[in-house]
Amino acid sequence: xxxKIWGFVMGERFRIAAxxxxxxxxxxxxxxxxxxxxxxFDELQDVDAAHxxxxxRSTDGLxxxxxxxxxxxxxARKIGFIAGLRASHDIALDQIERNKHGEPHKALGLARRSxxxxxxxxxxxxxxxxxxWTAEGxxxxxxxxxxxxxxxxxxxxxxxxxxxxxxxxxADDDGVVGIDGRVLRPIPVEILGPGYSDVxxxxxxxxxxxxxxxRAACYVPSGxxxxxxxxxxxxx
Amino acid sequence: xxxxxxxxxxxxxxxxxxxxxxxxxxxxxLNMSFTxxxxxxxxxxxxxxxxxxRGSRLQLDIxxxxxETGAAGTRFDAFAAALREPLPAMLLAFxxxxxxxxxLFVTYDLRSVRVCTKDGGETFDLAADPVGMxxxxxxxxxx
Numbered sequence: 138x139x140x141k142i143w144g145f146v147m148g149e150r151f152r153i154a155a156x157x158x159x160x161x162x163x164x165x166x167x168x169x170x171x172x173x174x175x176x177x178f179d180e181l182q183d184v185d186a187a188h189x190x191x192x193x194r195s196t197d198g199l200x201x202x203x204x205x206x207x208x209x210x211x212x213a214r215k216i217g218f219i220a221g222l223r224a225s226h227d228i229a230l231d232q233i234e235r236n237k238h239g240e241p242h243k244a245l246g247l248a249r250r251s252x253x254x255x256x257x258x259x260x261x262x263x264x265x266x267x268x269x270w271t272a273e274g275x276x277x278x279x280x281x282x283x284x285x286x287x288x289x290x291x292x293x294x295x296x297x298x299x300x301x302x303x304x305x306x307x308a309d310d311d312g313v314v315g316i317d318g319r320v321l322r323p324i325p326v327e328i329l330g331p332g333y334s335d336v337x338x339x340x341x342x343x344x345x346x347x348x349x350x351x352r353a354a355c356y357v358p359s360g361x362x363x364x365x366x367x368x369x370x371x372x373x
Numbered sequence: 374x375x376x377x378x379x380x381x382x383x384x385x386x387x388x389x390x391x392x393x394x395x396x397x398x399x400x401x402x403l404n405m406s407f408t409x410x411x412x413x414x415x416x417x418x419x420x421x422x423x424x425x426x427r428g429s430r431l432q433l434d435i436x437x438x439x440x441e442t443g444a445a446g447t448r449f450d451a452f453a454a455a456l457r458e459p460l461p462a463m464l465l466a467f468x469x470x471x472x473x474x475x476x477l478f479v480t481y482d483l484r485s486v487r488v489c490t491k492d493g494g495e496t497f498d499l500a501a502d503p504v505g506m507x508x509x510x511x512x513x514x515x516x
Binding site: 326336337338339349354357359 | 475479481485487
């Protein structure tokens with residue numbers, strides 16, 4: 138079956154590409170279904186409804202959508218952030234452990250922040266020209282959802298992961314296993330069966346990816362980052 | 374098998390009576406207080422554990438049946454020994470604050486070894502050049 142998408146006659150298999158402005162931070166495989174699920178959650182405010190509305194084909198809960206592939210990466214480096222609770226902000230008492238009198242164990246104040254103080258986080262930042270996904274499903278709806286997305290990944294409010302624009306085109310693979318036989322996303326070993334040379338790891342394989350109940354032994358894609366060959370490296 | 378089913382099947386069920394909800398039971402094991410052989414309460418807040426279908430090991434010396442407790446050796450010795458055997462295994466390093474359930478990962482492949490720590494852990498390809506502290510020390514023990 139084919140249909141018209143953005144002026145092109147498209148099959149159900151498509152490639153989505155995000156042209157990046159700033160470096161991106163991904164802490165997991167960043168599958169397309171995960172991204173779309175988060176967008177739909179913003180719209181629907183219901184986790185189950187959001188996942189049911191993801192416009193991609195799925196088999197036994199496994200979406201036909203690849204992990205993010207970072208193309209033409211020029212740098213990959215660690216970057217640190219300090220996150221701190223503001224003592225001047227109110228915190229709901231039910232979020233703080235209380236003593237037998239019903240009062241918080243620790244007083245949060247400007248002079249005594251103690252356990253509520255700063256937390257250091259380190260992330261790997263990739264400067265990629267393009268990030269791409271392949272998938273199978275309703276490309277029209279997917280690109281419609283993504284058109285309103287101007288940043289992806291973590292620390293978007295700090296300027297990371299800014300997207301210039303989105304492109305869609307026809308693809309050969311279904312976003313699950315590539316034409317070279319390598320997995321393109323986390324797939325439970327129980328679903329795919331033995332005999333794959335891909336790395337096996339403990340990973341989330343369906344949305345919500347933050348839910349620990351959705352983790353299992355999976356084949357996961359490796360080498361999903363394609364480094365740009367610089368003139369310096371090429372001449373070495 | 375889910376991460377928490379693995380943890381409870383090979384480790385947790387020897388330390389508490391399971392309720393059937395592996396996620397809840399795992400969280401209880403990680404946060405509960407055990408009585409050590411000296412009669413003092415102690416949590417999984419120091420030392421190490423290796424969770425494996427071939428027999429789990431815990432450095433903390435508490436009375437428990439079905440797992441080896443009071444196991445000798447450093448965490449690097451224990452993790453290196455586990456990685457010499459067939460996988461899967463879960464490598465747990467305890468350090469003051471209890472591990473969170475989202476910090477537990479099973480290692481299935483030497484190309485993606487995960488040491489679980491309170492800070493989220495260290496993941497590495499065992500054959501690659503060591504970068505992190507656990508990778509470097511495990512490789513030292515294995516040489």
